[in-house]
Amino acid sequence: MTPVWAITSSSSLAVVAQIFPRSSSRREILPRQPSDSPRYFVTMSKDSSLDPIFHQKRTLRSKVRKDLKGMNASQRSQEGQTLIRKKLYVPRVEDRNSHMRMLHISTIDDLIPNSMNILEPAPVDGDGIQREDVVQAGDPVDLFLLPGLAFDRSGRRLGRGGGYYDLLLKKYQELATEQKWKQPLLVGLSYSVQIMDEGVIPVTPNDVPVDALVSPDGVIPISLRAFERMTE
Numbered sequence: 001m002t003p004v005w006a007i008t009s010s011s012s013l014a015v016v017a018q019i020f021p022r023s024s025s026r027r028e029i030l031p032r033q034p035s036d037s038p039r040y041f042v043t044m045s046k047d048s049s050l051d052p053i054f055h056q057k058r059t060l061r062s063k064v065r066k067d068l069k070g071m072n073a074s075q076r077s078q079e080g081q082t083l084i085r086k087k088l089y090v091p092r093v094e095d096r097n098s099h100m101r102m103l104h105i106s107t108i109d110d111l112i113p114n115s116m117n118i119l120e121p122a123p124v125d126g127d128g129i130q131r132e133d134v135v136q137a138g139d140p141v142d143l144f145l146l147p148g149l150a151f152d153r154s155g156r157r158l159g160r161g162g163g164y165y166d167l168l169l170k171k172y173q174e175l176a177t178e179q180k181w182k183q184p185l186l187v188g189l190s191y192s193v194q195i196m197d198e199g200v201i202p203v204t205p206n207d208v209p210v211d212a213l214v215s216p217d218g219v220i221p222i223s224l225r226a227f228e229r230m231t232e
C-alpha cells in the first residue's frame with residue numbers, strides 16, 4: 001500500500017483521496033462503509049400527488065447520466081480540475097533502480113493495478129495522450145503526501161528500502177531550486193505506532209526529511225516552513 005499525492009498550486013482546496021491497492025487491505029483500513037451496514041427502509045404512506053415530481057427526478061437522472069457518459073476524457077479532466085482546482089499526481093514505479101515518476105490523474109479511474117496490485121496511473125490517458133509528469137509541470141507542487149514505514153518528530157523518515165521517494169524528492173527539490181519556486185511541503189502520513197523516539201531511525205545523506213507529520217493525533221509541524229505554512 002503506497003498512498004502518495006502531490007498537489008500543484010493553482011489550488012484553493014486540499015482535497016485528497018487515499019489510494020489503496022485493489023485488495024482486501026482497503027477493507028482492513030477504511031472504516032465501515034454505509035454499504036456494510038444493514039439497510040433500514042423507511043416506509044411512508046404513499047402520496048400520489050408527489051408522483052409527477054418523482055417522475056421528473058427520474059427523467060432528470062437519466063438525462064444527466066447520459067450527458068456524463070457523453071463527456072470525453074479530456075473534457076472530464078478539464079472540468080474536473082476546475083471543480084476541485086487541484087492537480088493530482090500519483091506515483092508510478094518505472095524500474096527496480098529507484099526510478100519512480102509521478103503522473104497526473106484526473107479521476108481515480110485513471111489508476112490501474114500493477115503486477116503487485118498497487119494502483120498506479122497508466123503512462124497514457126484514455127485519449128492515448130502521455131500523462132504529464134510532475135517534473136514537466138509548469139506550476140510548482142505545493143504538497144507531497146508521503147508514505148513511510150516509520151517517522152520521528154524531527155522529520156526522519158524510514159521508507160520501504162527502495163530509495164524511490166528519496167530520489168524523486170531530491171530531483172523535485174533540485175527542480176524547484178532551478179525554477180526559483182517555493183519548495184514543496186513534505187508531509188508524512190503515519191499511524192501512531194509508526195512514530196519512533198529520537199535516535200531510532202538511522203539516516204543517510206540521501207534521506208529527505210519531512211516537514212510535518214499527519215497522524216491520528218493530528219498534525220505535527222516539524223520544520224520552520226511547516227509552522228509558517230500552518231499559520232499562513
Ligand SMILES: Nc1nc2c(c(=O)[nH]1)N(C=O)[C@@H](CNc1ccc(C(=O)N[C@@H](CCC(=O)O)C(=O)O)cc1)CN2
Pocket residue numbers: 002091092093114116118119120160161162163164
Ligand atoms: N506506486 C507504487 N508504489 C510502490 C510500488 C509500486 O510498484 N508502485 N512498489 C512495488 O514494489 C514499491 C516500491 N518500493 C520498493 C521498496 C523496496 C523494495 C525492496 O526490494 N526492498 C528490499 C530491501 C528492504 C530492506 O533493506 O529492508 C527488500 O524488500 O528486500 C522494492 C520496491 C512500494 N511502492
Ligand SMILES: Nc1ncnc2c1ncn2[C@@H]1O[C@H](COP(=O)(O)OP(=O)(O)OP(=O)(O)O)[C@@H](O)[C@H]1O
Pocket residue numbers: 098157158159160161162163164165166167170204206207
Ligand atoms: N538520491 C538517491 N540517489 C541514488 N540512490 C539513492 C538515493 N536515495 C536513495 N538511494 C538508494 O536507494 C536505496 C534505498 O535507500 P533507503 O533505504 O534510504 O530507501 P528508503 O528511504 O527506505 O526508500 P524510499 O525512498 O523508496 O521510501 C539505497 O541503496 C540508497 O543508496
